[in-house]
Amino acid sequence: MNTDTNNTVWNRDRTVQDFSVPLDYSRMMQCIDLFIERYPFLSVTSAGTSLYGKTIPMLRLGNEKCGRTVVYVGAHHGMEWLTSAILLRFVNEYCEYYREKRRIYSINPEYLFRSRLICVIPMLNPDGVDIQIHGTDASPIPDRLKMMNGGSSDFTKWQANGRGVDLNHNYDAGFAAYKPIERDAGITGGAPTRYSGEYPESEPEVGMLANYLRFDESVRMILTLHTQGEEIYYTTDGTCPDKAKSIARTLSQISGYTLSVPEGMASYGGLTDWAIGTLGIPSFTIECGKGENPLPVSAFYSVYSKLREMLFTAPILI
Numbered sequence: 635m636n637t638d639t640n641n642t643v644w645n646r647d648r649t650v651q652d653f654s655v656p657l658d659y660s661r662m663m664q665c666i667d668l669f670i671e672r673y674p675f676l677s678v679t680s681a682g683t684s685l686y687g688k689t690i691p692m693l694r695l696g697n698e699k700c701g702r703t704v705v706y707v708g709a710h711h712g713m714e715w716l717t718s719a720i721l722l723r724f725v726n727e728y729c730e731y732y733r734e735k736r737r738i739y740s741i742n743p744e745y746l747f748r749s750r751l752i753c754v755i756p757m758l759n760p761d762g763v764d765i766q767i768h769g770t771d772a773s774p775i776p777d778r779l780k781m782m783n784g785g786s787s788d789f790t791k792w793q794a795n796g797r798g799v800d801l802n803h804n805y806d807a808g809f810a811a812y813k814p815i816e817r818d819a820g821i822t823g824g825a826p827t828r829y830s831g832e833y834p835e836s837e838p839e840v841g842m843l844a845n846y847l848r849f850d851e852s853v854r855m856i857l858t859l860h861t862q863g864e865e866i867y868y869t870t871d872g873t874c875p876d877k878a879k880s881i882a883r884t885l886s887q888i889s890g891y892t893l894s895v896p897e898g899m900a901s902y903g904g905l906t907d908w909a910i911g912t913l914g915i916p917s918f919t920i921e922c923g924k925g926e927n928p929l930p931v932s933a934f935y936s937v938y939s940k941l942r943e944m945l946f947t948a949p950i951l952i
Contacts, residue, residue, distance in 0.1 A: 669725065703850065709758055709759050725754055798829055800827050805834060844908070891920070906919045
């Protein structure tokens, strides 16, 4: 794991960590290292590697043989690193409640651990996150990156991965139909956002996640965290797995988030659409928080407080 001591922000004396600075890849890996030391029951594996060669960690909590897996995914988009912090905070609290044998929202963590497996990929797009936070310093192709950014050195709004591909348009869900829409919007190649790539799953981050979901038959639900809007998407055309609508209503009631249908360019190439249409798995896009992207780190606690019960409750809905 990563051990950049010059970048350490974690307090080893705290049981639950404080997320008070932007969460780049190095800080995330340090936090995961701390969890590994503290929680022997937490399994951490590599889900694959990013375009720039960063290991993409998957944190696994629960019974590997239970046959009921829920997958949580954060930071498809570079400037949505707040979702990674939300998922790490959830893992941290889950581990503490399990270790202390304390209930949360009337849920027995020992039962949850025994009967479900929760797989958390906190940062699917580590290259994009580092570019958004650190600019061209985070890229081995700084000149090319700046060109994809319209010549600007301001990467505040960077969504894409290290090749300028928007990962949540790179799944095989309406991919061909999206291409002319993309061109009409003036997007013809690598860009800060909305470019879908040369072909579905062209990007290693998407390819590895799609393959994992294809071949792990125990996966029963997917929650993908994005920002912002306080909305939940679970279908684009009115069709969804039988149980998905009732689960969506419960998630909405718990969080206060609105059930919505994505419109325009957001309707194409996303993980939720692909998982529903291709795999038939109940899948939900959770648009976390409200405001203008990127949401500031100061919004973390208000956003997490609305999502906390949802993250603990969702696995028992399947």
